[in-house]
Amino acid sequence: MKTFLKVFGGLVALLLIVIVAGGVLLGMFFDPNEYKPEIKKLALEKGGVQLEIDGDLGWSVFPWLGIEINQIKVSYPGKPQLAELNQAQVSVELPALLSGNVKMSSILLDGLTLNLEKNKDGSTNWAVSGAGQQASGTVETPTPNAAEASGGAAIALDIESIAITNGNISYVDAAAGSKVLLKNFTMTSGKVTTGAFFPAELSFQAEQYQADQKQMTVDAALKAQFFLDLANQQYQIKGLESTLGLTGAPFNGKTVNVKLDADISSDLNKETATLSDLSLSAANLIASGDVTVTSFSKPVITGNLKVAQFSLQELLSSLGQPAIETTDPDVLKAISFNAELGGAPNTLGLNKMSLKLDDTSFNGNLAMNLATGSIAFNLKGDELDADRYLPPAKEQPAQASAAGSDKSAGYSKEPVVPVELLKGLDLDVDLGLKKLLINGLTLSNLELDTSAHGGLVNMSKINADMYSGTLRNSVVIDVRKSPTRFHVKKNIKGIQIGDLLKDMADTDRLTGTFNTQTDITAQGESVYAIVNSLNGNSNVTMPDGTVKGIDIAQTICQGFNNVAALGVNAEQVDRSTPFADLSSNFKFTNGVVSNNDLITKLDAITLRGKGKVSLPAQNLDYRLGLTIEENLFKKTCAVNNNLEGVEWPVNCKGSFDTEPAKLCRPDASVLKELLKQKAKKQLEGKLMDKLGGGEGSKTEDAKKLLKGLFGN
Structure with a gap:
């Protein structure tokens, strides 16, 4: 056995000597630049791409298996240039690779430029042509790596550093007339080692164009400490600091600075991900929170969100937007939001929501099913003076018009009902407000209950109490079949008209108790169709x-x-x-x-x-x-x-x-008849006086004469 081990050890040593010697000889006696034509031919035959290699190629074999590429261009035959690379360098230590580890020197990628173009006919310059596809016409299914197949440990990484510099990407959509440029992309890192934190930084500039006019520019920068544990599928980003500078037409010449800080961790084996110490700021808007996600297939989301009090008017000004005109200039200056995250699996739930709008407080809950998009939402508020938020009254200029010029030519037959939008709604909404002041009117105990599923929108409650009376209304809109059908019910009971008019028009000339009931149906998508199909009763x-x-x-x-x-x-x-x-x-x-x-x-x-x-x-x-x-x-x-x-x-x-x-x-005929009867009586009286009255023949003759004159 000892002899066998000595012989085997000697063979291995001899093999290593042969590999080392072969690598040295390969580097000394073979120039990769001599094989440029073969490389180009192989790229065209196997990949369907055209290569232009204007710079030198370099390689090394042992102990570092490395390659260096300079000034290379890529395109598909008959199409604009797709990519260009100024320089790329990478090398791997062979002995470490043979032992199951990846030990690399610094990775350098400089001057990578991608030009992505989409023509008006939908064709692109990055689609693989038929010649470049596999002869069989089939796509090979990637096989698991050795570590995954055997269940062994993942390959350990040891990279001295990574540097990607001067990267540029352009995307042009001729059909949409738009263009997006990603310029000066740079990413650098420290020593990348599995199981240890390493620093990395990234920056770029993006520009968005429409019809050759620059619409927006984004300056982005990011830095953080990164952690990779490939064996245990654990990843972390610690101390993330990122900034965005936004300028352009949407902001009317102003620069909007956005800052995002957070810590991020994920354990893929346990299916957990955490976003902690989140801080997002844009102008005077500051949001914070913590989010945890478990069970990725049917995620359970927990955590909290908070938006500190801010002025909406100030935020709009910082974003280069006009202020919202309100009757009261002191509103929209104190807004805040808090909520807890939680709920059933596959649901995004906002629980114990608290929304503050100036002097008004709202509380409620929201749940959205991540699979179906259905929403359940309830929100209840205390007192809201909506008149403070309405636009200030403006004097309307008098419009002179000729008689009859306002006569409508008829109701429009253009569709006004958003059928597809209503069909797509999947929600249940329950809104309430204890007191509302609007247009001078005071309403209390407002309720709005709405459900919308599969094209049936049912506003079952549109209720309020006002002026000693009640409003109990409902509306159903059914777009499941054409034409759209409407059913409106209104029940107003016990409204004191005097109090209402006093608040609405500052007059109490009319008082009384007002009641009405209405039950009306209609159908159609246009105003014309709806008006012509109104049926029902009202009292x-x-x-x-x-x-x-x-x-x-x-x-x-x-x-x-x-x-x-x-x-x-x-x-x-x-x-x-x-x-x-x-x-x-x-x-x-x-x-x-x-x-x-x-x-x-x-x-x-x-x-x-x-x-x-x-x-x-x-x-x-x-x-x-x-x-x-x-x-x-x-x-x-x-x-x-x-x-x-x-x-x-x-x-x-x-x-x-x-x-x-x-x-x-x-009606002139009635007035005429009345005057006629009066004249008859007056004349009859005078004649009777002249004739002396009585029942004689002269009197009877006078009556016959009057009857002949006046017809009665």
């Missing part, structure tokens, strides 16, 4: 109310007496008009609104109305009738018995753009 009631500042009934009474010259008592004791039992039902039929039972009582007068409003034709035909009831107006305005029980109609007929004075006019 309005106001059981009691008052119009302040004027006694409408008495005013109408005086107007009647003036018309009939029956005498007027101008005194008004109570300048208000109580009314009762206002009610009306409306029916929608393909966009035409019919109403036949409008009725209310204004003290001594009953107001009735009926008619139609055609939304598709944009016109109306409606009749209002005022009837003086018997034995009324006895206190301040005596009505002649001749007017009692007579309906005084007002006809409203015409298109929506008709001037109001021309749209509604009193």
Whole structure:
């Protein structure tokens, strides 16, 4: 056995001597530059690429297996140049490699330039041509490396340093008219050793163009300590410090500095990754947090996020954006956010969310399924004065227009419903607000519940309490089949109109309790289709109310007496008009609104109305009738018995753009008949006086004569 070992050892030593001697002789007597033609031919035949080797080639074999390349260019036949390399150097120590380790001298890659071009027809200069593909037309499946196949230890790395300098990449898309340049790419590292931290730095400049006009420039720099444990599949980045400087058109000439610091670690065997001590800043916006991910196939994400209080207006200014115009200039200056990360596997969950918007606090939760993209979101707030955030009122210039110039040519048939967007929604939203002030109105206990799945959008709650009453509304939009279908329900109950008008228009001329119920359906994607398919019912009631500042009934009474010259008592004791039992039902039929039972009582007068409003034709035909009831107006305005029980109609007929004075006019035929009857009675009285009255033949003849003149 000893003899065998001695012989085997001698053979191994002899083999090493032969390899060393062969390497020395190969380096001394064979010049790789003599094989440039063969290398070019081999590259074209096997890889389908054209090589231009303008510089020298160099190699070494033992103890360092190394290669040096200078000034090489690569392209596919008949296509623009793809790549260019100024210099590359790399060498591996053979004895270490034979023992399962990778020990390398410094790796140098200088002047690498990639030119990626996509033509208008979609062809590119980096696609492999048919000639360069394998003869069999099949793609070989990569086989596991020896360490993976045998289950042995991973190869250990020992690299003196890495230097990539003067790198440039350009991507041109002729179809989109865009171009992206990556310039002056540089990466350097210290000694790279498996199982130990090593330093590395990286920097580059990127430019983005559109139609040959530079849109944005990015200056990036990064440095950190890196850790590689290939055997245990553990990787770390410690003390990451990265900066971005953004300039260009999106920022209106300003430079935006972004800074990202963090520690990152990952254990692939245990399927864990951690982002700790995260700090992200952009102008006055500072975010921080910690994130841990486990089980990569169905990740479980935990951690926390925080955005420190910042001014949105200041941030917009730093980004070169215009400020948001608000009625109150002191809003949008104190915004902050906090949340905990957690949830079921394969879910991104924001729990215990806290959002602060100036004086308003919101709390809630959000969960997004990473596989399906579905979102469940709830957010509840306390008090929000939305009027402070609305744009300041601006005086609108008066627009002169000729009569009839505003008449609509018809409703648009262009689609306005985003069908595909609605089909793609997969969410459940629950929003609430204790108190909202908007447009001078005060609403409380607001609720908005919405679900959207598979093209069915159901806003089941659009609720609020306001002015001693309630709003209970719902909307369903169904885009699962064409045409889109809508179903709207509104239920408003017990609203005190006086309080509402006081806040909305600073007047309380009208008071009362307002109620309405509406149930309407429609279908279609355009305004035209929706208007022409409105169907359903609505009703309005106001059981009691008052119009302040004027006694409408008495005013109408005086107007009647003036018309009939029956005498007027101008005194008004109570300048208000109580009314009762206002009610009306409306029916929608393909966009035409019919109403036949409008009725209310204004003290001594009953107001009735009926008619139609055609939304598709944009016109109306409606009749209002005022009837003086018997034995009324006895206190301040005596009505002649001749007017009692007579309906005084007002006809409203015409298109929506008709001037109001021309749209509604009193029915002249009724007025004419009333005046006719009055004249008849007056003439009859005078004739009776002349004839002395009684039942004689002269009196009867006079009555027949009047009947012939006035027809009755």
